[in-house]
Amino acid sequence: MLYIYNSLTGEKEQFIPIEPGKVRIYVCGMTVYDLSHVGHARVMVVFDVVTRYLRVCGFEVTYVRNITDIDDKIIRRAYERGERIQELTARYIQALHEDSASLQILPPDREPRATEYIESIITLVQQLLDKNYAYQAENGDIYFDVSHFKSYGNLSGKRLEDLRAGERVEINEAKTDPLDFVLWKAAKPNEPAWDSPWGAGRPGWHIECSAMSMEALGVHFDIHGGGQDLQFPHHENEIAQSEAATGSKFVNYWMHNGFVRVDDEKMSKSLGNFFTIREVLHRYHPEILRYFILSSHYRSPLNYTELQLDAAKAAVTRLYTALRETAKEEDSVPVLMDWSDPLAIRFREIMDDDFNTPEALALLNEIKHELNRAREEGNTKWVNHLAKLLRSLGGILGLLNYNPEQFLRDPRQADGKSDNDFSSQAIEQLIAQRVAARKNKDWAEADRIRQILKDQGIAIEDTQTGTLWRRG
Template sequence: MLHIYNSLTKKKEKFIPIEPGKVRIYVCGMTVYDKAHIGHARVMIVFDIVARYLRASGFEVNYVRNITDIDDKIIQRANENSESIQNLTARYIQALYKDSNELHIIPPNKEPKATEFIAEIITLIGQLLAKNYAYQGKNGDIYFDVHQFKSYGLLSGKQLEDLRAGERVEISADKKNPLDFVLWKMTKPNEPAWDSPWGLGRPGWHIECSAMSLHELGSPFDIHGGGQDLQFPHHENEIAQSEAATGHKFVNYWMHNGFVRINDEKMSKSLGNFFTIEEVLSYYHPEVLRYFILSSHYRSPLNYAESQLSMAKQALTGIYSTLRGVPTKKIENKPLSSLDHPLITRFRAAMDDDFNTPEALAVLNEAKRELNNAKYKDNVQQDELAKLLYLMGSTLGLLNSDPEEFLQSPIQAHGNQYVFVEPVLAKIEKMPAHAVQLLTNQEIEQLIQQRVEERKNKNWQEADRIRDILKEQNITIEDTATKTLWRRG
């Protein structure tokens, strides 16, 4: 039985879907004014795993992840670039899709954009005004009256009086209380605007997610997810405006993933330790980044460091090396609950414990060790273990590549030095002086064949020289009874 830590109740709870056999999930997606960073990668991967595991457990999952395509930051960036908002957001949406595909994220069932839901947003604001949960300020903006919603602060554990005491902003003439948040902003010069009963304007950020989630999933729905940074005020405000409008519970289970830190420091552009997904994937295979993210529990802080990524790479390389030469790759399309094997039982127990992916990865590595022992000894057991390994890997979004393809990928050559990758993705200014141009796979195969011939002719000095050339390229070779295997890294 799956248990989920509910951020609303601050405890693990048995997961009971509203509709038996079906799960409805909403996750706050990106505001598309820049490229996605590794914090976004963590959100995407965490909730990709949630959806994957629920489906593998036999549930029908309706997963919705929104795109915010109208926002103060978007307007500001478009003005700075002297381009239209439509061009800006379209470009970064495509960049987001590219990152998602490389990370092997299964696309959500629906991915609504805020600008497509203006009518629903206006209707929702109208309901809040009619129920006296909202009012129009002197500047024309529509605000949510936090004081009217008695359970405000329940998700974040904050008390209204404490929030007021810590509020540095004086009560303005435009709203009743500093904590009141905007639902509709009146138009300003050179800003996009839509017509409404209150005049030309655009939606506030918080109301967008309520309108989209209520329209796509109804209310209540099962799971609402996002980064820990959204817990307050964004998700707190979502609860307030949604429950005030509908008169009943908004969401049953709230899930929040932890922050990402860089070498134990907060990730920040001002500190120069801010990495986009594109930058990271120019040095590491996408599955290495996924393995690294899954190696920490989703609620824990994640420390992005070279050593941690190297460990993830080493672990994943070990699994792929074990699968090398094993013919089995087919995965039976059956729920995990239908399979009776100790490894599957342990894997399910880990995932049922609030999606404990570090423990699930430990089971994968146990399966790898058992497969190593069975290799070349018991073909039946080897086939069974390989199938289980691929099945569990697939549930975690791993082991999508052919072993040879993964082990010989140019991106795998990155060790303790940066290297040029074909095509050159890494930034030239980051390259140290000792960085080298990679050999192509074809050139490596030619050198290995040349080495084989030199060994046949007992020209050991030349064979060793070729091995040293390959070693300088971070190529590991393994001589077997029938052929020479190689991998990068």
């Protein structure tokens, strides 16, 4: 039985889908005004693994991850760069897709964009006005009246009185309560706007996600996910406006991944410790970043340091080294999982406990040790069984999808540098020369070539089938 920690109740709960055998998931995606960073990578990897695991368990999953393509930040960035909003967002959406593909993130089943759902947003705002949960202020903006939604604060565990004590109304706002939030913004000069019953304007951020999620998955669905920073006020506001409009429960299980920190400080541009996915993948193989993200439980803080990434690199390298001479090209295709295997049963028990990926990775490393032991003992049948199991379980986490030689010879494996100019061809030529020297029993020449390779960060291993090499 799968148990998920529900942020709404603060407890692990047995997962029971609304419709047997089917799961509907919505995850808050990116606001596309810049390149995606490590925090975005964590959201994408975490819910990619959640989706992969649910599907392996036999559920029919509908996974929706939105794109926010109209927002104050987007408008401001386009103005700063002197370009059209559509050009800005199109460029960063393409970059997002490229980054997620590099990390082997499976594409969501649906990827709605806010600007495609203006009609649904207007309908939702009108429902809230009709039910007296919203009002139009003197400045033309439409706000949600938090005081009319009695369970406001349940997701974040906050009381209205405490929230009001820490809030203030901005000078340019006309809302009646500091906690009221905007649903529709009246048109301003030189900003994009759409016609509505209340005049030209554009949607507020919170209402976009309610409209997109309910349009794609219905007014009541199973799982809503996102980063911990969205729990309040974004997700709190989503619950309020959605349930107020429909009179129905919005979501059964709320999942939030923890913050990303850099050297134990909060990641932020102002501190200069802000890393894009592309910057990291220039130096580290995508599976190393993925392994690093999964090495912490999704609800825990993730501390980004080069030391941690190097540790992940070493761990993934050891896994691929163990798979050498076992994984054939055709074996890289995921196979059907045999859940009767005792090790597979343990993996499932681990993942059923709120997707405990650190323990799952520990099990992969345990299987690796057993595989190496079996190889030393010459038990080929057991080696092949463990190798297939290791690749299959790793695949559920989106790992071990490469041919081992391809991974181990990737230039980024050379001391974390992607610009290593010691080519594979040059390495192969030196190895061929060394093989010839060994054949001629010229051990001094063979040792000299080994040292040249070692100085270039190339490790070699002489096996019964030939000489293997890897970077790093």
